[in-house]
Amino acid sequence: QETTYTIGVSIPSATHGFMGGLNWHAQQSIARLEKAYPNLKFVLATAGEPGKQVDDIEDMLATRNIDGLVVLPFESEPLTGPVKAVKDAGKWVTVVDRGLAVEGIEDLYVAGDNTAFGRVAGEYFKANLASGSKIVILRGIATTLDNERVEAFEKAIDGSGIEILDKQHGNWNRDEAFTVMQDYLSKYPKIDAVWAADDDMAIGVMEAIAQAGREKEMWIIGGAGMKEIVKRIMDKDPQLPVDVTYPPALISAAIEMTALRFVSDTPVYGRFIIGSTLITPENAARFYFPDSPF
């Protein structure tokens, strides 16, 4: 009889498309791993705000006897203490995507690259727009990572002569992005491109543009790699020339590597940064997962 291990997985709840995808991938990996390794048990908890996530982690430690924790911190600061407590209790800690405020707590760090996410998009804008072009930005929910992305984007287009007309919050939400874009279109007679910064927002933006009949005028770059968007890139939609990845599947990587730590001797310590790359019509097929909800 081999020892069984319990791994806690704590992630934000599916309040927007990207997180929805992340939730889906987490559940898929858990189901797959539980089948593959009968001696692994997973505990999944989702939280709508940082305080609730702290509660979840406390509960896992106090009642579920976890041996390891995979956590995607809602916010870095508030989760630092509680995750450290897990570490101090001698458990394995994998941190996903958003780093903790204090370095060196986690055993394994798996993340996307927010700076690259903004930078890659920015570089594409710089390369494909003439000086004097006008663009608008839709921002996500006001958070540190949104700040990082926008700053990186702005830095990347620096010196290109591209003018940012406006940057309002669409909160990674289709409806809100639709509304904000409608108003941008009323406000600005000329827009050459939109950085929607998220594929959910990109969908809302495209609707608003279609309603105004200005499809020919501007193109849109979203972000993350939603299947509908990837499909359109594959189909060479002129409105959506490229996309920037920030794959929700990175949670799968984190969970699987953590599982390996318990079922094998594979060394999995370290930092794994899953870079943000450009999805182009040429490579799009590699990023297309028709079964994912995202």
Added chain:
Amino acid sequence: MTAILALHDIRKSFGPIEILHGIDFALHPGEVHALIGENGAGKSTIMKILGGFLAASSGQVLFEGKPATYRSGAEAEAQGIVVIHQEFNLAADLTVSQNIWLGREMGGWLLDHKAMRVATQALLDQLECRVSPDARIRDLPVSDRQMVEIAKALSRNARVLIMDEPSAVLTGHEVEVLFRQIDRLRAQGVALLYTSHRLDEVAHLADRVTVLRDGAVVRQAMRGEMTEDGMATAMVGRDLKDIFPPRRSDFGPVVLEVRDFAVPPLVSGIGFALRKGEVLGISGLVGSGRTELAEGLVGLRRHSGTVLRNGAETTIRSVAGAAEQGLAYLTEDRKERGLLLAKTLRENLTLSTLDRFGSPLVSREAEEKALTQAISDFDIRAPKRDMAVGNLSGGNQQKVLLAKTMLAQPEVIIIDEPTRGIDIGTKSQIYHFIDRLAREGRSVIVISSDMPEILGLSDRVLVMRQGRMAGVLDGAEITETAVVRLVMGTTEKAIENA
């Protein structure tokens, strides 16, 4: 003897309408001063001005000879001027004891619940009121609420006690208790102001009477200088005769029969038959279950037993169901169950019969016409047609309620305390109205604590005692002594009947 509290040339207007036109008036220690007048004459308004609850538009209020300094009811109370309002002034969610001591709780940082409860019990005992100090006001019948109001006023150690129709919702025994308290306070040198539409009470109590008509003082008299008839004449401005209509004699078939009817937990074993064109009076003490019986009949309370309407058995589960059967009930509690105080006359009038005013759209025109009709039929004195019912004088509110119930043109109408707070002139109109209904072939059940009303109106009288029928009196049997005997339980007719 100098006046403790006096009004000098007081005028009061609500908006453009002047209600009081230069009132002069004084209260003296150790004296009961009665203020009488028709509904809407301005009695309550005067009392509110005296008590600091309303500011006069012009004129002076003199307290101990000097202009009064209080600005609110609370400040007036601190100086010993206490008002028992016509409309209840109790917080329904709080208990009796909590209400009585509200604003003047006993105890230091922590409230002394026990002391307050004991003091409340003492006050209630003094009033021979059996309500528990811990009962919530919400659960009390109006008569008990009135007794709590009186208890609250008594607890204030008043120098001036102003009572706005305290007896309107009380029955004989409670009124006696109240009078004893009034006598005691008078002997202690308290100045009392009293209003009532029961002129016999006024004649019995008052040392001095002021008659008000349309916002002006028309007569003042000392004890014995004015008879009850004289008061009525002075109030109404004309002679009043034949308050009660003549008796009817030809009744039709039975329209409503009740057998072994019970409204748990109190009322049980009720059986009677009501004929077409008949007025059935129901008499009894407060708490004898009359209201519960009536509410059971119209489906407002859970009940059991057999009800036959025109000979056919029916079950009534709601007021709407009762209305379909041609049954209507006029509640005794006009503030809580009868009227929407914040709404206009029109909206109140038509609420229960709205389906007759057009469908799907309600015709404003038809409603206005009905209101005009009601105002003239019931002599409703409203300064403005579109005012909120809550701003009407108490008696006029009662008239609106009456008009509202009548609008349904019910075949059988149960009226609970129809003339509560109504002046003597209008009372007579209402009696004649009830008579007219009966003559038109409708049947009326009148629940009343007013003995002359029961005697003067009823073709038969059903007396209730402790939730059961104490007896039924018919025709010539209906005398005051016979009714009182049944009410008090000194006759044993009840047992054989049940």
Added chain:
Amino acid sequence: MRNLSLSTLGPLAALILLVILGAWLNENFYSAGNITNVLARSAFIGMIAVGMTFVITSGGLDLSVGSMAAFIAGMMILAMNAMLPRLGVGIPLVLAGMGVALGVGLLAGLGNGLLITRARIEPFIVTLGTMGIFRSLVTWIADGGTLSLDFGTREFYRPVYYGGLFGIAWPIIVFAIIAVLGEVAMRHTRFGRYCEAIGSNDKVARYSAVKVERVQLWTYVILGLLVGLATILYVPRLGSASGSTGLLWELEAIAAVIIGGTALKGGYGRVWGTVVGVLILSLIDNILNLADLVSPYLNGAIQGVIIVLAVVLQRGKSSAEGR
């Protein structure tokens, strides 16, 4: 009539001030496109808020409308996708979808209403509960993601949001009709009168032969139907539903009702006021997007200030009457 004009004046004044402000900040404010946008966007919350006016007027409350919208949208998309193979893209499919939306809305409203009137649980608690239930169900059905309408169906269905009659978008037309019907129902029908009576004093209403429970139940059912109707217009807009659809709509709808001058305690309802309230709320958003006033982080603060000011304007007028 006079006291109506007096008390509606407040929010109306606020609305006019906002319009002037908007025009002053950006000349495109008056463009047909922008006005259409603002009105069409208001339509969802607007229709829901009209229904909410009746619920609140009769002394109730419904916190579940936002998640109910998400749930209905989810069910509608699911049903349409499922029926697609049999019905094919076309009017029957769209009508069937609309039927599903109205049916689910009716059932959802009925559920709320029955729990409130039969089981006699506070509306706040019941609808707080169903709010969680509806939203969870959508998220669950969508597997945490987004439910999307089949692309072909969507293209066919699109004009229901984007198209219109005589240049006026459908959502605006439908909203206008609902607003007029609501106003008439509130002012000139028995139903509206009963709602006000129940909200003022349900005991008096019961003693006046009003079927209190039935009227209250109807308010929730009508609200459910209106949420269904709003969803019918919402789905063609983006063709999708997810756990974040209709987020906080309940708060916006209730706020619109209260800003419009309906009393939260019930007894007094004003449908016109609600319409004005809805327009105020969506104008604030529009103006904040059109103008570069301050940091977008402060949008919420400006919104808050304007909401309070709009009501101050109104109360300033009516408190003179003493209420």
Added chain:
Amino acid sequence: MRNLSLSTLGPLAALILLVILGAWLNENFYSAGNITNVLARSAFIGMIAVGMTFVITSGGLDLSVGSMAAFIAGMMILAMNAMLPRLGVGIPLVLAGMGVALGVGLLAGLGNGLLITRARIEPFIVTLGTMGIFRSLVTWIADGGTLSLDFGTREFYRPVYYGGLFGIAWPIIVFAIIAVLGEVAMRHTRFGRYCEAIGSNDKVARYSAVKVERVQLWTYVILGLLVGLATILYVPRLGSASGSTGLLWELEAIAAVIIGGTALKGGYGRVWGTVVGVLILSLIDNILNLADLVSPYLNGAIQGVIIVLAVVLQRGKSSAEGR
């Protein structure tokens, strides 16, 4: 006393059922660690809900408490970081931070209260407005990100949440004290009595020399102070504040109050009930974490069902009395 026990019984029964369920699902449920966790995390909402009980009892409402908590936490962190160079890490710094939290809470409550009692605007509108304002301000001050307490300070301050006396965590102790004080204030002081009287009938209260506006103002000020106190215990737990701090706390606090049996319309307040309500809400969360009952997507639905059931239990008892 008797009617108290009758109506408190409902939520209490629900609470006991939840405890039994929890124990049955997971043997660690009864562990000291888990019980401490549940109680300590109930403390924030708990203290706020106790204050909310007074506000609601006196006929008011406060939607701003969640964002107020975020705002106070932000100001507190900002102030402590600013004072750090002068005061150094130590007790004076922590005390100064606590002073700031209570001060800001007091001012925020005072602001709400004055707008409601002086400007006579509906509590719903005022606090909906300030809700937006507080939350925006935090986001703005934090520049869209997170305000964090200096790490050293944080380590020093940590025991205020994690430490305790005789093995009982500080938040639990403070919550217990607040609950007892609240119960005493509601039942045995003039203040509580006046709150009930005002909520029941403010006119009667005014006639009885109760200073209605002043009492109402105090309810908001006290609530503000309690939000400040909750923040004092919250900051050492998370060490930061952002736009998402205290999200939806207002809804949770109001729900706890109503589940506990306080009437939303005012006039009747029960602090014990509120405490039970808070515990029910946090037990639900805890139990959902104890076992893998269903898909986490459905947590909200289960929560909703339990909330409604808890109240059904209570109403089942009291509706027999006919209300």
